[in-house]
Amino acid sequence: MKLTGNLLIGAQEVSGTAGRMMALNPVMNVEIEPLFTFGGIEQVDRAVQLADDAFESYNRTSLAVRAALLERIADGLDAITPELARRASLETGLPVAQLEGEAAKSAIQFRQFASVVRQGRFRQATIDPSQPARQPRARMDHRMQKIALGPIAIFGASNFPISYSVAGGDTASALAAGCPVILKAHNGHPGASELMGRVIQQAVSDSGLHEGVFSLLRGAGNEIGEALVDHPLIKGVTFTGSEGGGMALFRRAQRRPDPIPVFTEMTSVNPTFVLPAALAARGAAIGDGFTERMLVTVGQACLKPAILLAVDGPGYLELKNAMMLRVDEMQARTMLTPGINMAYRKNLERQNNAGAVQIAAGGEPHGEWDGQSVLFEVDGACLLDKPTLSEEVFGPAALLVRVEDVEQLIAIARRFRGQLSATMQIDTVDYALAERLLPVLERRTGRIVVNAFAHPQEVSYASIHGGPFPATSDSRFTSVGMSAIERFLRPVCYQGFPDELLPEALQHNNPLGIWRLTDGELSKA
Incomplete structure (x- = not known):
């Protein structure tokens, strides 16, 4: 063509x-x-x-x-x-x-x-x-x-x-x-x-x-x-x-x-919350899987998992090492546009200035618009004190948050703005904590993922790609x-219409054969 x-x-x-x-x-x-x-x-x-x-x-x-x-x-x-x-x-x-x-x-x-x-x-x-016989007043057809x-x-x-x-x-x-x-x-x-x-x-x-x-x-x-x-x-x-x-x-x-x-x-950072039992059982696998998904498309995906939070304890070191290894091995790759690349570099500086510590970096850029992969770490108290750390960095960078305890984890979750997605990595022992965390996340996102990662997303009847501001308006x-x-739709009510003037979807004999709600009952009648 x-x-x-x-x-x-x-x-x-x-x-x-x-x-x-x-x-x-x-x-x-x-x-x-x-x-x-x-x-x-x-x-x-x-x-x-x-x-x-x-x-x-x-x-x-x-x-x-x-x-x-x-x-x-x-x-x-x-x-x-x-x-x-x-x-x-x-x-x-x-x-x-x-x-x-x-x-x-x-x-x-x-x-x-x-x-x-x-x-x-x-x-x-x-x-x-x-309902012409209804009392005290007849009802017209709606x-x-x-x-x-x-x-x-x-x-x-x-x-x-x-x-x-x-x-x-x-x-x-x-x-x-x-x-x-x-x-x-x-x-x-x-x-x-x-x-x-x-x-x-x-x-x-x-x-x-x-x-x-x-x-x-x-x-x-x-x-x-x-x-x-x-x-x-x-x-x-x-x-x-x-x-x-x-x-x-x-x-x-x-x-x-x-x-x-x-x-x-x-904008969205799609936070991942790793609960203690899951962390202890499979910290390395979670860290590697998170980072692999973060690096897809050079980190330029709206559903990129960008922030991982885990309570410091058994499995944390294994998770951290797996994330560092994956980032260290990644070569710099071309970003989509010069503007995106320049914004990415500026946001890396912002993270450094806000107190995040760079713990891993991929290969050095060779092309003019290459993006170098970076992993930062910060403790939970610093994240609570510096809210800019939880803002989006569009590109191949992630933030690992070392959380002090379960109460701090919940407190941090409450500080997040609206997100497109949020993830919980859990085991059976974590269910009680997950039940505490769930209502906090429901108020802040349109999609909650368990034991997977935010990206990619299935396109289906149940898919939701939206959330409270600033994820969406x-x-x-x-x-x-x-x-x-x-x-792209709005409702119109047709009151007292003769059948010949009604849209097909509303005509008496249902010529389209579609499901309709009639007197509160769903049918094809």
Whole structure:
């Protein structure tokens, strides 16, 4: 598939008018062709107007047509996986095999959401039939379903250039909900973004849908992103990235004349709590497993386990030595972008200045944007005294916390801000302590893991990738898993409607054959 560097606005290719760039190969530190053009306010307005034009028809497509669109996108991703993985590897330094896995994961997500659409449960169809004889007042017929919010602006992420990018879960779930998508591509992988954008553009065309169902934009600086958030026809935003970037978009959206939801996924250290019996029984294995998962993707994963806490006692030394050995043996590897690399180095300095002691380091960097693996250690009292130590370090670094006793462990757990995940390593003897720790963690995260590690995460019906602030801006929703569709839906009640005017999901004879809640009872009647 030929890359042109153009924007994809509806069915058209458009050369941007606000500048241009070339992709960077961070391994070689050289630019890669072709030139990619930047869009401006004019292109934003065109894409959003098209999306708004598409909304009413797309939101009312049949479940079968919408599911078929998602499956066409999945098939298109499968068809270009080798090419897509090679291009993404050139732009990020990530291994081709890993990126092929990402492409497969993305295709699976689109097929999973196609299944969600066909099942129709996302409509949450609810029927309270009329009761004309009810006393003291008759009840009119009430029927409710969820419909799409409207056009959604999605900001592509940097760290997973396929599965959290143009063809990521945000796009899949928004399209599944019935929302047209305007995708702001991340400038760290513009070629990979264009390839995925073309797949979606072609799938929309092949499905016979309005061209405004999907557009792909690219821009320099903040102008294009701010224009998307400000546009009165945009009805929701998703963002994956830093707390600063996410909250800037969130605040901007709340200052609009008509505030809109911004679903951000921002920062998390995914703490691991090793309870005493588990530590004594398998400290070395836990330490090695934690560090292995921490180093995946050069530590640039939102679910990277970054802080491990263990009570000083039997097994602690074995755990520490295993972590040090794994870090010592790791060679420096290229990070995704120069900006991420520079932020990583700055955050390592912050940890040093806050009192953390470096106890292990991997091989020295050779490439300009290589990230050296680092392991710090600190005692529990210092962590309680210096809260900056528990802030995210995005990259291949971890913090080992030597905790004085069980009470200090609980106290530290209470000091953590919102997290995407938290882990407990436990044995049977630890259950009583785990029961004390569990309610503390439930208040601070959307996913609690036992005897495994936070990364990777399964994409399933029960998956939750969210948590209290600052992990996300709204802990009621997830950005991964089938319930991610709920971000883009709102309820509408139809009162006293004749059957002929009702949406199919609510008609008397249930033509869609979906599960519905009727007078409080779940059935397909």
